[in-house]
Amino acid sequence: MLTNLFEHIRKFVPLSEEEEQILAQYIEIRDVKKKDHLLKAGQVCQGNYFIIKGCCRAYFDSERDGEQIYHFAIENWWITDYISLEAHTPSESNIQALENTTYAVLYRDVQDGLFAAVPQLERYFRIILQKALTAAQLRVKYIFTQTGEERYHHFAGSFPDFVQRVPLYMIASYLGFTPEFISKIRAKKKA
Amino acid sequence: MLTNLFEHIRKFVPLSEEEEQILAQYIEIRDVKKKDHLLKAGQVCQGNYFIIKGCCRAYFDSERDGEQIYHFAIENWWITDYISLEAHTPSESNIQALENTTYAVLYRDVQDGLFAAVPQLERYFRIILQKALTAAQLRVKYIFTQTGEERYHHFAGSFPDFVQRVPLYMIASYLGFTPEFISKIRAKKKA
């Protein structure tokens, strides 16, 4: 069940079979159905979620324009609300399954114990976080230097899987514009 | 000279005096004058910069709208181009001093050696990166849920130091709009 996670970790740091065993004791595996929530606004986020099978989105409800999606995750991606996780404050965002999903949870309150037992996991997360930060900076770059149309084509080119699996109006939300606008872009392309 | 850095590290992990000595051997201290570059587009970014005294910006040249600033740093902030640093590819961005600046460099190629010598620094960077990622997610949130006007007031409220130290047109760039627009916002407030 945790094979995905073990392999993902091995891309960055060594991990023996004994260490796999230890890790497994610190991790909880869960299932959610499509549309169920891994985290709801108001709850304090308790951990980091690794998607084993399925697809999720993280979003907040903004009074102005309904839901604003800020992150997607599919197989082998981590997803969480760092704001809530770090500050121990109630989350302002929701994490929801877009398909029936199996995921692993690493709870915040056991994380340091795990790092003490398997020190190179501290390194693994350092590397993962650095990659996530790189991606976040790149995202800001694209938001500011590309038009909506360019951003849509760029995203569709970079993540064709998402365009398949996720409704277009959610991609519109993630990219920061309206579903109507995405429709108009596509209409243009056919012509 | 490295007192700032040592204290910053101690906010997150313990650090003995012997470890300070070791760390100091891995770090290089540099000075740049206002307007000089810590990193220029085209160079491969070689390390992570910690601002001891001064103020810098990171930006790329976009053909569409001139310079796009994606990060500022003042005393006790780290700044680098993770995209270039991580992929070992020529940077598309520039890091420039906005004041005469003293900074510490941790070079990529000695970083692992340092972590081996002082393991809790791996943890320090994990924590720092998590905070940076949180900030980056928050930034995307604000970009998408607030109007330009709200974003300006929010930024000015959260980072009054920057509004003092950095020209307004650079803040406009960082927030993703034009200097003219920021002028109009301020004109409105006075009225």
Add this chain to the structure above:
DNA sequence: CTGATTTCTTGAACTAGTTCAAGATTTTGA
């Protein structure tokens, strides 16, 4: 298989923020 729900499309009126251009003010370096 079928009605209900979810997702996608289209068009017309609209607005937040841009662009261009020019002048005013502030800061800087020699």
Add this chain to the structure above:
DNA sequence: TCAAAATCTTGAACTAGTTCAAGAAATCAG
């Protein structure tokens, strides 16, 4: 101390993307 450079302001014309409204198409649960 003063000219040059950098920064900030203002107004008028403009545009990328929104909003609203309504219908069409696709998907889903029972």
